[in-house]
Amino acid sequence: MRRTHVQILERVLATIPIALGVAIAVFIFMRLMPGDPVDIMIGEAGGVTQEDIHALKTELGLDQSLPVQLGRYLAGLVRGDLGYSIPSSRPVAVVILEALPATMELALCSLLFALVIAVPIGVVSAVRQRSFIDRTSMAASFLGISMPAFWLGILGIIVFSLHLRWLPTSGRITYGFEPATITGLFTVDALLTGNMPALWDALKHLALPAATLGAGVAAVVARVVRSSMLEVLRADYVLFARAKGVVERAVTIRHALRNALIPTVTVVGLQVGTLLGGNMIVESIFGWPGLGRVVVDAIFSRDYPLVQAAVMVYALTFVVVNLATDVLYTYLNPKMTL
Amino acid sequence: MALETGTIPGPCGRRAPGRSADCAPGPDIPRKQGGTVNNARSQSAGYTAGIEPVRESGVAAGWAPARVAADAVRPADERACAVLQVSGLSTVYPTTRGDVQAVRGVDLTLGEGDVLAIVGESGCGKSACLLSIMRLVPHPGRIVAGSIMFVGRDLMSLSAREMREVRGRDIAMVFQDPMTTLNPAFRVGDQIAESLRVHGFLPGLPASLTRRSRVRQREMVIELMRQVGIPSPETRHLEYPHQFSGGMQQRVLIATALACRPKILLADEPTTALDVTIQAQVLDLMREINETTGTAIVLVTHDLAIAAEFCREVAVMYAGQIVEQGPIDAVLEDPVHPYTRGLLRSIPRLGERKPLTPIMGEVPDLAALGPGCSFAPRCDVRRPCCDISQPELVAVDGRRLVRCHARRD
Numbered sequence: 001m002r003r004t005h006v007q008i009l010e011r012v013l014a015t016i017p018i019a020l021g022v023a024i025a026v027f028i029f030m031r032l033m034p035g036d037p038v039d040i041m042i043g044e045a046g047g048v049t050q051e052d053i054h055a056l057k058t059e060l061g062l063d064q065s066l067p068v069q070l071g072r073y074l075a076g077l078v079r080g081d082l083g084y085s086i087p088s089s090r091p092v093a094v095v096i097l098e099a100l101p102a103t104m105e106l107a108l109c110s111l112l113f114a115l116v117i118a119v120p121i122g123v124v125s126a127v128r129q130r131s132f133i134d135r136t137s138m139a140a141s142f143l144g145i146s147m148p149a150f151w152l153g154i155l156g157i158i159v160f161s162l163h164l165r166w167l168p169t170s171g172r173i174t175y176g177f178e179p180a181t182i183t184g185l186f187t188v189d190a191l192l193t194g195n196m197p198a199l200w201d202a203l204k205h206l207a208l209p210a211a212t213l214g215a216g217v218a219a220v221v222a223r224v225v226r227s228s229m230l231e232v233l234r235a236d237y238v239l240f241a242r243a244k245g246v247v248e249r250a251v252t253i254r255h256a257l258r259n260a261l262i263p264t265v266t267v268v269g270l271q272v273g274t275l276l277g278g279n280m281i282v283e284s285i286f287g288w289p290g291l292g293r294v295v296v297d298a299i300f301s302r303d304y305p306l307v308q309a310a311v312m313v314y315a316l317t318f319v320v321v322n323l324a325t326d327v328l329y330t331y332l333n334p335k336m337t338l
Numbered sequence: 339m340a341l342e343t344g345t346i347p348g349p350c351g352r353r354a355p356g357r358s359a360d361c362a363p364g365p366d367i368p369r370k371q372g373g374t375v376n377n378a379r380s381q382s383a384g385y386t387a388g389i390e391p392v393r394e395s396g397v398a399a400g401w402a403p404a405r406v407a408a409d410a411v412r413p414a415d416e417r418a419c420a421v422l423q424v425s426g427l428s429t430v431y432p433t434t435r436g437d438v439q440a441v442r443g444v445d446l447t448l449g450e451g452d453v454l455a456i457v458g459e460s461g462c463g464k465s466a467c468l469l470s471i472m473r474l475v476p477h478p479g480r481i482v483a484g485s486i487m488f489v490g491r492d493l494m495s496l497s498a499r500e501m502r503e504v505r506g507r508d509i510a511m512v513f514q515d516p517m518t519t520l521n522p523a524f525r526v527g528d529q530i531a532e533s534l535r536v537h538g539f540l541p542g543l544p545a546s547l548t549r550r551s552r553v554r555q556r557e558m559v560i561e562l563m564r565q566v567g568i569p570s571p572e573t574r575h576l577e578y579p580h581q582f583s584g585g586m587q588q589r590v591l592i593a594t595a596l597a598c599r600p601k602i603l604l605a606d607e608p609t610t611a612l613d614v615t616i617q618a619q620v621l622d623l624m625r626e627i628n629e630t631t632g633t634a635i636v637l638v639t640h641d642l643a644i645a646a647e648f649c650r651e652v653a654v655m656y657a658g659q660i661v662e663q664g665p666i667d668a669v670l671e672d673p674v675h676p677y678t679r680g681l682l683r684s685i686p687r688l689g690e691r692k693p694l695t696p697i698m699g700e701v702p703d704l705a706a707l708g709p710g711c712s713f714a715p716r717c718d719v720r721r722p723c724c725d726i727s728q729p730e731l732v733a734v735d736g737r738r739l740v741r742c743h744a745r746r747d
């Protein structure tokens with residue numbers, strides 16, 4: 001037990017060099033993009049003199065050499081100072097914290113949607129291998145893997161929003177329905193405050209983006225669950241459980257699925273990368289006011305501090321999720337220590 | 339040694355003569371790895387002494403005492419009342435090459451407290467035979483013919499639910515590789531408790547969470563583990579299978595299988611995956627269980643020496659059929675079927691320097707069997723009729739059954 005804690009601490013410390021690498025890489029990539037924030041602001045404004053531009057660049061520190069800019073940026077990071085968003089002059093930390101709950105809500109719902117769909121499908125497909133259910137769901141999962149998210153999202157909007165008019169086309173919640181803020185996740189807050197209209201409205205807004213974002217993950221997870229179930233169902237301990245007289249449902253779930261989940265956890269952890277990457281696209285399609293859309297806008301306006309900080313959030317999330325995955329893996333598999 | 343083995347009062351002489359190493363083995367009694375078995379036995383004697391209290395307080399007293407008492411006074415010929423009677427059992431595995439006929443018309447009778455060995459090369463249908471008795475032949479395999487009578491009930495006619503109640507409670511099974519047979523994700527104690535819970539010896543899930551039933555579960559599990567000779571069960575029941583050695587894992591399997599005191603234990607090569615020393619200990623444990631509880635045992639093995647050590651009756655299987663069956667000493671001293679003779683020739687014997695001669699050729703393809711004797715391609719006394727007609731299993735010298743055209747009548 002103590003050994004595990006020490007190992008977790010080691011892993012946490014190991015993220016420091018990763019974070020540094022990410023910081024430097026993003027810094028460099030942003031400077032490699034043509035144009036800088038001032039150029040883009042000016043291009044939109046017009047009627048600005050050369051002196052104004054120079055003054056602005058000096059104010060933002062963009063007149064300094066790149067190493068100096070990098071040094072300042074890293075020094076700020078160490079102090080926990082993420083700087084100010086260039087076009088809006090608002091603190092980067094505030095902008096990110098505002099957008100984060102929306103993104104977390106979408107990502108968690110997508111993941112939940114993916115697991116709730118994929119695990120049972122994987123199990124049933126394995127138990128009834130080569131049945132109609134198996135073939136249909138594996139064909140569907142093939143589509144799910146090969147269809148790009150933006151296409152799926154647009155298809156969903158056309159069918160469910162425009163034709164059937166069941167679901168809204170964009171946004172997080174209908175104006176005026178917002179529940180009192182506790183966690184910032186509308187569905188959770190609505191549940192906590194017992195605000196059912198808000199919950200229903202938030203879920204309707206969530207449905208399409210979460211399904212779009214979760215579809216790819218669900219497809220991959222269903223396949224992994226199916227194949228590891230197929231392997232586990234052939235194991236001696238499954239036969240032994242039957243020989244003990246254990247009912248078939250318990251054999252499938254307690255003995256087989258419990259072991260099939262071990263490899264699945266790793267795959268799900270890696271799929272969180274897909275969720276993070278896909279969320280920029282999906283948030284843009286559905287006008288979801290989350291971090292993904294903030295990043296996309298920030299990239300277009302060359303908002304260096306905001307992009308740098310947001311990408312750092314993405315990278316750290318990925319690292320943390322993978323650490324959590326490994327801890328869960330250890331918990332599920334008694335043979336392992338981290 | 340001889341004294342120890344000789345003085346144990348096995349009911350109706352359940353110990354085959356010549357089993358002990360010092361009991362002057364006859365010329366045909368195979369000795370596996372010469373003195374190794376002997377060594378193993380002397381080690382296991384100390385081991386058995388270590389769990390002696392178990393026998394008194396545990397196995398003999400707590401473990402179905404009524405049955406033990408009845409067993410001890412039972413005359414030998416009463417074994418005729420069979421607990422298991424298998425007749426005409428046939429099992430196939432459909433494959434793309436055709437149906438693999440893994441079991442072809444097997445008849446077996448097992449009396450209460452009997453110990454029967456099924457011997458044969460790997461791939462001759464021994465496992466399929468045991469799995470068929472449990473009605474657990476893995477898909478797509480299926481039983482195509484036969485009846486399996488367990489104490490007067492035909493298991494073939496039971497519903498899935500009724501069959502599940504038989505498994506583990508009336509007929510239990512242990513497998514070859516204990517490492518893969520125990521679920522790696524669960525504590526050893528919980529796996530033993532599951533057997534009890536499934537058959538109602540412990541309360542089911544919601545009720546099992548109460549403190550009282552947890553204490554009871556712990557007690558029962560620890561007692562079972564003690565009975566199979568696992569040291570310090572108080573702490574070890576909380577461990578996971580990978581923390582156990584192979585021999586201890588096999589003991590856990592046996593404890594799991596025996597938790598509900600089944601009438602029959604089907605053991606599919608229970609010692610094949612173990613070291614020779616550990617093999618002897620596990621066999622000793624099974625023998626002890628048989629003698630104290632009267633649990634009948636079908637021991638499947640590809641090793642005639644183990645059968646000789648352990649059983650009084652042996653059935654030799656080849657290509658899904660029983661080719662010779664009879665009392666172990668008769669079969670070992672005077673094998674009739676050419677396959678049995680070949681098996682014996684391929685086993686090292688104590689004090690003999692004769693080179694071993696493995697049986698030439700290979701087990702036939704069970705998906706493409708010809709009309710004649712399935713052993714014909716490898717047989718050194720083949721006759722013209724052997725390729726055309728299938729020999730029947732016939733009684734020979736009143737003591738055993740042989741399936742061969744060249745048998746002596």
Ligand SMILES: Nc1ncnc2c1ncn2[C@@H]1O[C@H](COP(=O)(O)OP(=O)(O)O)[C@@H](O)[C@H]1O
Binds near residue numbers: 432440463465478704
């Ligand atoms: N799942 C299966 N599918 C097809 N053939 C099988 C399967 N299991 C076993 N067999 C075949 O059935 C025959 C008997 O196998 P088995 O009972 O495992 O033999 P043994 O236990 O004596 O080694 C072998 O020829 C084997 O190839």
Ligand code: SF4
Binds near residue numbers: 717719
């Ligand atoms: S029947 Fe013929 S081929 Fe078969 S074992 Fe006997 S003698 Fe050999």
Ligand SMILES: [Mg+2]
Binds near residue numbers: 461606
């Ligand atoms: Mg086998």
